[in-house]
Amino acid sequence: MSTFLASGPNLGRSGGVGAWLAGLSPAGKAGVLAVEVVVMLVVWQLVVGVFGWINPVFLPPPTAIWQGFVELVSSGVLWPNLLISLQAWLIGFVVAAVIAIPVGLLMGTSLPVDRVVGPIAWTIYATPSIAYQPLAKAWFGFGIGPVVFLVAISALFPILLNVAAGMRTTNPSIIRAGRVYGASRTQLYRSVYLPSTVPFLFAGLRQAVVLATIGMVVAELSGSAIGMGALIIKSVNTYQTDQAFAAIAIIVAWSVGMAQLVTLVERWVAPWTRTGRR
């Protein structure tokens, strides 16, 4: 992200501030960003909390959200709901990965499987998973079941389709190298196809984290009595929107944290994808 911010053509006239920003060291850039965040929070606090230009019920100021968080923790409602949500998220995600990875590999290996599973998977993937929520609720009741189902079906297809794409787009030149140096069919899979699919797998997992979180929230908001979504609904219905925002912040932290975890695992499993000097 930082490279993205720093790069790109100077489309506008290269003004003084732009040039100054572009010339900053990484630490300097981080400093400027930190200042921006603080300024933003202060402005938010002033606009809502002090001047009251926006009804704090709809957009509580940062201090109120922090208070909401403290209330959630001290009243003891946070932990049980959070645990339920995380449990559903993790089960759904693992189920998705356990199904998606082998099927994706199979799609990459066998053309008939690819041509049959591919179109079906794309069709389901293109449909927002919220469409399946009422069915899940009818079939799996009101507990954790529908949430797990929606998380799993949201996470399944990005992983599956990325793995299949990774297998299919393995650099033909590397495959030729493998054949030239005498790799057998199994060696070719182990040493060429699988490693070159790894970055795609992690890309799929990262995408799946985002979609699984959306799936979890959707499932819990519409028809669950427990979990973070239910907590948000309850807080909003009692006009304690500061608590709702605190709950949303926790979900955001979870989603960002899991995506970060996937990236960390990728760095560890696939160190070659790390950008190096050139």
Place this chain on the structure above:
Amino acid sequence: MSVTSATGTMRIVRPRRVVRRDEAKWTWLLIGVIAVILLVWEAAVSWLHLVPEAFLPPPTAVAASFAQLMVDPEFWSAFAYSLSNVVIGLVLAVVVGVVVGLAVGWSPVLRFTVAPFLWLLYSTPKVALAPLFILGLGLGSESKIALVFLLAVFPIILNTMEGAVTVSPSLVNAGRVYGVNGLALGWKVIFPATLPYSLSGIQRGAALGFTGEVLGEFLGGTGGLGHLLEYAAYQFEMAEAIAMVIVMVIIANLTLLLISTLRRRLAPWYDDRKIAGAP
């Protein structure tokens, strides 16, 4: 196919159809497999009674419900309600998203100051804000349109921004060399170069906007396809519920098809796989 994008994740690009002589063979195989699945489903439910019909109605019952829906005026008014909300929200999101995305991508200062917050908002599961929108804007169309807009606008901004940033500097210079400047430069060079990026943002935005509309209908109000689906499932009219889901699958895939056709029409030079560098 998979490519890295501004949105930090890779986005999978559906492989371009290659016209091959044996393509028809695979289509038949696919049709055959689907037919077998439907047959097994029908057999398990209607003939062998392995699953109670109330729980999972057979394909024939679903097809009958689907046919009924197609001639049901109530369905079509729900369809019109949902569609108009999504379209209004989406049009607003496209206008705002493209303008903001171009501005932020264009100006290094804006990119530095605003982009991080846009990123943060992009990666937030904003669906969680749905109850607040219902609380603030009521049960009518307003809350749903606002939700569609909010969910759809960020992918459009981020992708347009990426497009503007990746417009090759030599392209801009080429434009300048030939005396294209100012607004004309934007219109003749940067806009067409950014268009395919905006369109893939719009594609993602449409899917999220659809989610917003349906979620809004689940949470409150009495109109729309989401409400109809929710009600059917609540009544345990499973055949009708499954038929509704199929309707949504069709709508979602048609929208996707429409946008990718549009992209091919408006930007035929553009290769899906070249959105950004390789992984």
Place this chain on the structure above:
Amino acid sequence: MTTTTEPRHHEASPPAPLISVRDLSVTYDVARTGKRLIAIEGVDLDVHEGEFVTVLGPSGCGKTTFMNVVAGLVKPTTGTVLVDGSPVTGPGPDRAVVFQDYALLPWRTVFDNVKFGLEMQKALKGEGWRDRVQEAIEMVGLAGFESSYPRELSGGMQQRVGLARAFVAEPRILLMDEPLGAVDALTREVMRDEIDKLIQKTGKTVLFITHSIEEAILLGDRIVVFKSHPGAIKEVIETGLERPRSERSVQHDPRFLELRDHLWEALQGEATAAAVSK
């Protein structure tokens, strides 16, 4: 054309060629258009043990296709390719390939890339292989970079890895497909001389593909000139220049100048023909 698998019997005096290509043609089915494309047609060529043969031609004239057939990566449509008297049915340990785009495995370090050939041939038993790999790495001047990943190396260094990988497999024949086509001009000259020295030292038989006239003259004992549409051999020229050759030493050699002018003319006609027919 005979289809016998026996080696052809020539007159007793010259030794049988190591590579013997007879009436070779390759046509591709172009999937997109459904048409057939004749890549090469009627190619005859003998290469003797220890010879350095350069293949020169405009791009798209079928050089890579020709080399891929010898490597066993592409099946001939008609004709035969014999290596050491037996027909080529696939890649084998007697032939190694250096690829234009290096074709290194991005997930392997330099050391692991170089050992790739040995590993695929299950030759990693015993003790000696580590020394052999290390030796090859030192031979191409990459000592100290054993644990770097390919993406951390410059193009020239990556191709050195490709060379080491080929040498360590101890093939009789080295097939090089524009190995210096993707490196910068300065590195190209340095590496050209290094390849020359390595080959002279190891005495390997080489088929070296290039589109650079100077490279073809400076490296080859013989130059095979390809024409396009369809790809076929236009002529074969003995260079007859003293070794060691360097750009500087041959600069004023009348034979070099004569060859260069001759090849220039031959290729210019080809390049224009290729450009017009596209």
